[in-house]
Amino acid sequence: xxxxxxxxxxxxxxxxxxxxxxxxxxxxxxxxxxxxxxxxxxxxxxxxxxxxxxxxxxxxxxxxxxxxxxxxxxxxxxxxxxxxxxxxxxxxxxxxxxxxxxxxxxxxxxxxxxxxxxxxxxxx
Amino acid sequence: xxxxxxxxxxxxxxxxxxxxxxxxxxxxxxxxxxxxxxxxxxxxxxxxxxxxxxxxxxxxxxxxxxxxxxxxxxxxxxxxxxxxxxxxxxxxxxxxxxxxxxxxxxxxxxxxxxxxxxxxxxxxxxxxxxxxxxxxxxxxxxxxxxxxxxxxxxxxxxxxxxxxxxxxxxxxxxxxxxxxxxxxxxxxxxxxxxxxxxxxxxxxxxxxxxxxxxxxxxxxxxxxxxxxxxxxxxxxxxxxxxxxxxxxxxxxxxxxxxxxxxxxxxxxxxxxxxxxxxxxxxxxxxxxxxxxxxxxxxxxxxxxxxxxxxxxxxxxxxxxxxxxxxxxxxxxxxxxxxxxxxxxxxxxxxxxxxxxxxxxxxxxxxxxxxxxxxxxxxxxxxxxxxxxxxxxxxxxxxxxxxxxxxxxxxxxxxxxxxxxxxxxxxxxxxxxxxxxxxxxxxxxxxxxxxxxxxxx
Numbered sequence: 001x002x003x004x005x006x007x008x009x010x011x012x013x014x015x016x017x018x019x020x021x022x023x024x025x026x027x028x029x030x031x032x033x034x035x036x037x038x039x040x041x042x043x044x045x046x047x048x049x050x051x052x053x054x055x056x057x058x059x060x061x062x063x064x065x066x067x068x069x070x071x072x073x074x075x076x077x078x079x080x081x082x083x084x085x086x087x088x089x090x091x092x093x094x095x096x097x098x099x100x101x102x103x104x105x106x107x108x109x110x111x112x113x114x115x116x117x118x119x120x121x122x123x124x
Numbered sequence: 125x126x127x128x129x130x131x132x133x134x135x136x137x138x139x140x141x142x143x144x145x146x147x148x149x150x151x152x153x154x155x156x157x158x159x160x161x162x163x164x165x166x167x168x169x170x171x172x173x174x175x176x177x178x179x180x181x182x183x184x185x186x187x188x189x190x191x192x193x194x195x196x197x198x199x200x201x202x203x204x205x206x207x208x209x210x211x212x213x214x215x216x217x218x219x220x221x222x223x224x225x226x227x228x229x230x231x232x233x234x235x236x237x238x239x240x241x242x243x244x245x246x247x248x249x250x251x252x253x254x255x256x257x258x259x260x261x262x263x264x265x266x267x268x269x270x271x272x273x274x275x276x277x278x279x280x281x282x283x284x285x286x287x288x289x290x291x292x293x294x295x296x297x298x299x300x301x302x303x304x305x306x307x308x309x310x311x312x313x314x315x316x317x318x319x320x321x322x323x324x325x326x327x328x329x330x331x332x333x334x335x336x337x338x339x340x341x342x343x344x345x346x347x348x349x350x351x352x353x354x355x356x357x358x359x360x361x362x363x364x365x366x367x368x369x370x371x372x373x374x375x376x377x378x379x380x381x382x383x384x385x386x387x388x389x390x391x392x393x394x395x396x397x398x399x400x401x402x403x404x405x406x407x408x409x410x411x412x413x414x415x416x417x418x419x420x421x422x423x424x425x426x427x428x429x430x431x432x433x434x435x436x437x438x439x440x441x442x443x444x445x446x447x448x449x450x451x452x453x454x455x456x457x458x459x460x461x462x463x464x465x466x467x468x469x470x471x472x473x474x475x476x477x478x479x480x481x482x483x484x485x486x487x488x489x490x491x492x493x494x495x496x497x498x499x500x501x502x503x504x505x506x507x508x509x510x511x512x513x514x515x516x517x518x519x520x521x522x523x524x525x526x527x528x529x530x531x532x533x534x535x536x537x538x539x540x541x542x543x544x545x546x547x548x549x550x551x552x553x554x555x556x557x558x559x560x561x562x563x564x565x566x567x568x569x570x571x572x573x574x575x576x577x578x579x580x
Contacts, residue, residue, distance in 0.1 A: 054536070055434075056434050056460065056539075057434075057460075057462050058433075058434075059183055059184075059185035059186060059433040059434075060153075060181075060183045060186070060202035060433070061183045061185060061186030061189050061195060061199075061200065062183060062186060062195055062199035062200055062201075062202065063186075063189060063194055063195045063199070065199065066195050066196065066199040075202065079202070098194070100189065100194070100463065100464050100469070101462045101463060101469075102462045102469060102471070102532045102535055103462075
């Protein structure tokens with residue numbers, strides 16, 4: 001877990017909104033607004049939901065992993081259809097919002113029961 | 125000689141004992157999935173993936189997002205060297221010259237001979253170029269590979285104006301990619317509207333309005349006549365309605381399966397390589413999967429080509445299992461894709477065809493399926509607002525196809541209902557008589573159904 005974090009922190013796009021291509025980020029003000037509103041929404045979501053992929057929709061483009069501020073390899077979850085159960089996932093919604101193919105969604109935490117049955121947070 | 129007479133019905137008989145020697149030609153999703161499936165059954169076998177690129181698996185659909193700048197190149201690699209090592213799969217950058225099915229050997233470009241017990245042809249497809257003067261000029265591009273995407277980005281840095289011809293998803297990916305890079309982009313439509321054999325009038329209009337919003341200039345009833353150039357480079361595009369000065373011509377008029385190798389060793393080919401239900405070609409021990417494979421569809425009784433990531437994975441997996449001696453028939457599910465067209469997230473599933481030809485595509489494009497073009501014996505019901513639309517094709521018993529644009533709430537429900545051919549008898553009448561409540565009716569029906577049936 002820690003290894004992944006330090007390996008991938010360089011990729012974290014949260015701190016690089018300024019250099020994201022204009023087509024993605026919109027105006028600086030707009031993206032700040034969007035970020036703040038995401039941030040407040042995220043606290044709601046955080047307590048109630050987590051990210052669930054649907055493998056059949058995924059084309060492994062990597063946008064989700066690239067945009068994860070914590071460097072979670074969301075793509076590998078999407079490949080295998082494994083929910084993102086990493087305890088450090090912020091439920092920030094970056095991956096859900098940016099996936100161009102509707103692979104990812106938030107599932108209410110009532111399904112958290114599944115965590116006992118799945119392989120947990122360590123891929124492979 | 126190969127036995128061409130009985131394709132369907134041949135069994136996926138054991139082609140290699142444990143510890144077999146497996147060759148896979150092609151480094152796309154079909155090839156990789158096959159390698160994984162072989163390894164599951166044969167821990168000792170030698171597996172080699174040959175490709176002219178020699179790279180690890182990357183996301184070809186993701187090239188569109190590389191063009192727009194949504195993702196950097198290194199993020200497109202879905203597998204790394206470590207994954208291949210762990211699977212025990214060797215990668216070899218090579219071109220295959222020829223195959224001898226009798227001696228089960230293939231010859232590489234440098235003359236080397238490789239033997240096999242089971243061989244998979246997962247060679248994919250390549251973009252078709254139109255037969256017009258000037259098409260060989262520097263500045264004419266297609267979008268098949270990472271190298272193509274790099275070339276487009278290089279041209280876009282200097283290029284000021286680009287023209288796109290073709291249809292389907294790839295043409296829009298090219299247009300939107302160029303526009304995102306600041307290239308003034310013109311899109312030629314031979315007739316009046318976009319993707320007329322899959323989308324209906326209103327769906328086309330919705331996409332076209334979004335393209336115009338993105339400052340992509342549409343030219344209707346404009347046909348490519350010739351590419352103009354100077355000193356080997358594109359300088360303009362002559363169309364039936366005038367000349368557009370331009371540095372780039374991006375072409376997406378369809379793809380053609382790469383069947384040369386198969387043809388060279390007298391495998392049975394149609395538009396693609398013909399395979400039986402076990403993904404085996406007409407030669408024993410040689411299989412095909414992915415964009416190159418032409419697969420029998422029990423629904424329509426016809427053979428079909430698809431160019432979809434998930435279908436390639438499934439076919440590759442099935443081929444791999446059969447190569448390693450299983451009897452795992454491939455079952456073709458209704459073709460399904462979710463993608464953005466004109467910036468609108470769009471799900472297309474099942475048979476939604478308009479029963480007419482396509483003016484801009486000579487064959488399917490990438491991210492496309494011949495199955496979508498099938499015009500079902502069904503009634504279309506639709507509902508929509510400004511940027512969200514839904515069209516269902518209602519058969520006698522089940523929903524046989526759907527196009528969902530914008531709001532994707534019903535994307536999963538409809539995917540499930542269509543692929544499982546769920547009997548919609550209880551709500552069919554209501555769907556037909558009360559289209560304004562289409563969404564709510566489907567959602568309620570699906571919730572009820574999925575509470576009783578296992579999903580996934």
